[in-house]
Amino acid sequence: MEPFTTHTGVGVPLRRSNVDTDQIIPAVYLKRVSRSGFEDGLFSAWRSDPHFVLNLEPFRAGSVLVAGPDFGTGSSREHAVWALSNYGFRVVISARFADIFRGNAGKQGLLAAQCEQADIELLWKLLETEPGTEVTVDLRDKTVRAKDFTAPFHIDDYTRWRLLEGLDDIALTLRHEDAIGAFEGGRQRWKPTTTSTLRS
Amino acid sequence: MVKPMGKTLAEKVWDQHVVRPGSGAEPDLLYIDLHLVHEVTSPQAFDGLRLSNRRVRRPDLTIATEDHNVPTIGIELPIADPVSKTQVDTLRKNCAEFGIRLYPMGDVEQGIVHVVGPQLGLTQPGMTVVCGDSHTSTHGAFGALAFGIGTSEVEHVLATQTLPLRPFRTMAITVDGELRPGVTAKDVILAVIAKIGTNGGQGHVLEYRGRAIEQLSMEARMTICNMSIEAGARAGMIAPDDTTFAYLKGRPHAPTGADWDDAVAAWRELRTDDDARFDAEVHIDASTLTPFVTWGTNPGQGLPLSERVPDPADIPDENERHSAEKALSYMDLTPGTPLRDIHVDTVFLGSCTNGRIEDLRAAAEVLRGHQVADGVRMLVVPGSMRVREVAESEGLHQVFLEAGAEWRAAGCSMCLGMNPDQLRPGERSASTSNRNFEGRQGKGGRTHLVSPLVAAATAVRGTLSSPEDLS
Numbered sequence: 001m002e003p004f005t006t007h008t009g010v011g012v013p014l015r016r017s018n019v020d021t022d023q024i025i026p027a028v029y030l031k032r033v034s035r036s037g038f039e040d041g042l043f044s045a046w047r048s049d050p051h052f053v054l055n056l057e058p059f060r061a062g063s064v065l066v067a068g069p070d071f072g073t074g075s076s077r078e079h080a081v082w083a084l085s086n087y088g089f090r091v092v093i094s095a096r097f098a099d100i101f102r103g104n105a106g107k108q109g110l111l112a113a114q115c116e117q118a119d120i121e122l123l124w125k126l127l128e129t130e131p132g133t134e135v136t137v138d139l140r141d142k143t144v145r146a147k148d149f150t151a152p153f154h155i156d157d158y159t160r161w162r163l164l165e166g167l168d169d170i171a172l173t174l175r176h177e178d179a180i181g182a183f184e185g186g187r188q189r190w191k192p193t194t195t196s197t198l199r200s
Numbered sequence: 201m202v203k204p205m206g207k208t209l210a211e212k213v214w215d216q217h218v219v220r221p222g223s224g225a226e227p228d229l230l231y232i233d234l235h236l237v238h239e240v241t242s243p244q245a246f247d248g249l250r251l252s253n254r255r256v257r258r259p260d261l262t263i264a265t266e267d268h269n270v271p272t273i274g275i276e277l278p279i280a281d282p283v284s285k286t287q288v289d290t291l292r293k294n295c296a297e298f299g300i301r302l303y304p305m306g307d308v309e310q311g312i313v314h315v316v317g318p319q320l321g322l323t324q325p326g327m328t329v330v331c332g333d334s335h336t337s338t339h340g341a342f343g344a345l346a347f348g349i350g351t352s353e354v355e356h357v358l359a360t361q362t363l364p365l366r367p368f369r370t371m372a373i374t375v376d377g378e379l380r381p382g383v384t385a386k387d388v389i390l391a392v393i394a395k396i397g398t399n400g401g402q403g404h405v406l407e408y409r410g411r412a413i414e415q416l417s418m419e420a421r422m423t424i425c426n427m428s429i430e431a432g433a434r435a436g437m438i439a440p441d442d443t444t445f446a447y448l449k450g451r452p453h454a455p456t457g458a459d460w461d462d463a464v465a466a467w468r469e470l471r472t473d474d475d476a477r478f479d480a481e482v483h484i485d486a487s488t489l490t491p492f493v494t495w496g497t498n499p500g501q502g503l504p505l506s507e508r509v510p511d512p513a514d515i516p517d518e519n520e521r522h523s524a525e526k527a528l529s530y531m532d533l534t535p536g537t538p539l540r541d542i543h544v545d546t547v548f549l550g551s552c553t554n555g556r557i558e559d560l561r562a563a564a565e566v567l568r569g570h571q572v573a574d575g576v577r578m579l580v581v582p583g584s585m586r587v588r589e590v591a592e593s594e595g596l597h598q599v600f601l602e603a604g605a606e607w608r609a610a611g612c613s614m615c616l617g618m619n620p621d622q623l624r625p626g627e628r629s630a631s632t633s634n635r636n637f638e639g640r641q642g643k644g645g646r647t648h649l650v651s652p653l654v655a656a657a658t659a660v661r662g663t664l665s666s667p668e669d670l671s
Binding site for chain 2: 016017018020022023026027028030031032033034035045068069070073074075076077078079081096098099100103104107108156157158161169170172173174176177179180183184187188189190191192193194195196
């Protein structure tokens with residue numbers, strides 16, 4: 001994973017709450033076996049509307065999505081994160097994220113920045129009155145800035161550290177392989193295995 | 201001296217799986233007892249292993265099946281959609297390469313991953329269970345800590361059999377009293393979600409308890425735990441009891457002999473201590489519940505079937521009001537319309553929420569002697585080929601076919617419309633599945649979530665109905 005320290009890009013106001021992962025990318029787009037190319041399916045239903053924000057200049061080239069509360073609810077599909085990243089988004093700002101989406105984003109270098117809804121309302125107004133405004137999201141001091149607008153955002157310390165360092169979770173865990181082996185030695189013998197012969 | 205506080209069920213299972221406690225901001229490293237794999241969320245994870253030259257640490261704790269993409273008719277033929285076929289073929293290749301047991305199409309054990317695990321006896325109390333699918337919460341019905349994960353975490357579990365996680369908070373959902381006849385587990389969970397909202401459970405494990413929960417069968421408990429994610433929760437759990445043990449005994453992967461006795465003794469310890477404290481508590485009186493349906497585009501937008509389509513103007517919270525306005529516009533519904541007057545084109549009976557044998561039995565009982573209404577198509581999709589086999593041995597397929605419904609093979613099917621089973625634009629369904637999101641069952645499709653009983657009665661009348669409307 002590439003380290004994330006700060007990002008500046010065009011902010012995109014998405015005035016919707018409860019943006020579920022079926023809206024971010026519908027199931028019919030989940031059939032690829034790669035991690036790339038999912039931008040086609042991003043917000044696919046809404047993008048068929050010519051007035052949808054991502055169909056308007058200058059938002060088309062946006063990279064900081066500013067959404068309503070409860071972003072990323074529903075399915076666990078990491079394809080939702082890939083679709084946003086593949087499109088070019090580096091940051092999503094919302095007042096509340098669904099747990100699995102937030103976790104998936106952190107694994108893939110997409111910053112899920114949690115702001116107060118009141119700050120998001122201000123940011124929406126700014127982005128709508130001055131389309132094309134660039135938003136800077138700085139992970140080092142956990143701040144969102146755009147013109148005169150400044151607001152703090154929340155992210156848990158561990159995810160922040162991993163993003164700043166660009167660390168791979170699996171490599172981190174494998175440093176504790178001995179502890180995993182020791183734990184396995186103590187598991188109850190009656191716990192099931194999937195490869196045992198089936199009794200009918 | 202202060203006595204140490206008791207633990208909740210979720211905390212007990214968590215503590216039994218900590219490989220290495222975290223310190224400061226660092227999460228705990230948690231051992232995973234069972235990893236369920238399907239074709240949609242795994243290919244990129246296996247690719248990751250190959251790129252890093254890693255193996256699957258415990259193929260013997262991993263099981264795979266094909267469910268999301270599979271067609272439910274003509275299953276003996278090659279999959280027609282080439283992209284779906286590639287995804288299924290990729291799973292087969294990956295399972296062969298990494299030594300993972302797979303139940304492919306055509307196998308009697310194939311089916312929806314959350315139906316297959318329990319029916320094989322692989323899901324047992326006190327286990328940690330994960331899958332790249334949010335409805336993994338289903339397995340919590342056994343007193344397992346079971347939750348959905350993304351593809352990066354799938355790769356992490358394949359490589360290490362662990363996950364770095366921060367402890368979840370706990371919430372008790374106590375359902376006291378007795379459910380009235382005709383009120384099912386689906387009605388309970390839809391009412392719970394409407395009460396606490398689609399974010400009410402965020403960051404929490406929900407523990408369902410109380411007399412009404414204790415009286416439910418295992419399959420009904422699975423329906424409840426299944427939809428915990430629709431309340432935003434990480435997982436749902438129910439303490440194991442004699443109902444749980446009776447369901448498990450004799451299943452293909454259940455312990456036997458002295459192992460069985462040891463296991464049951466350990467499982468009996470898996471209950472929330474009397475002096476344990478939950479981070480949040482919700483109470484519901486079961487006797488007040490009636491058949492429940494959704495009217496909007498998230499699972500929290502539901503009401504008793506006897507009510508009318510709500511008026512957004514009556515909703516005080518601005519965000520919720522906007523959300524309701526958008527939902528009614530998408531659903532093409534007018535405030536004030538009785539929910540019972542809403543016509544449907546399609547009825548879908550199936551999914552990991554309501555595709556088990558008890559669900560099929562309940563729906564068949566309602567349909568017996570009736571016909572599916574003109575202009576309505578009803579799809580019956582068993583949750584697994586084993587469920588289909590049992591249903592056929594009981595003659596249920598005849599009931600469905602004689603009523604004019606379609607009797608299909610197993611898979612996720614119209615729950616998410618990844619295979620050809622989809623709503624057409626503008627079509628409306630009564631669906632026993634778990635999500636009524638915009639376009640979930642097909643682009644432009646409109647979904648009302650219902651119980652199997654309501655689904656069957658709706659199929660007969662053509663409008664949202666409960667069995668009592670048929671008499």
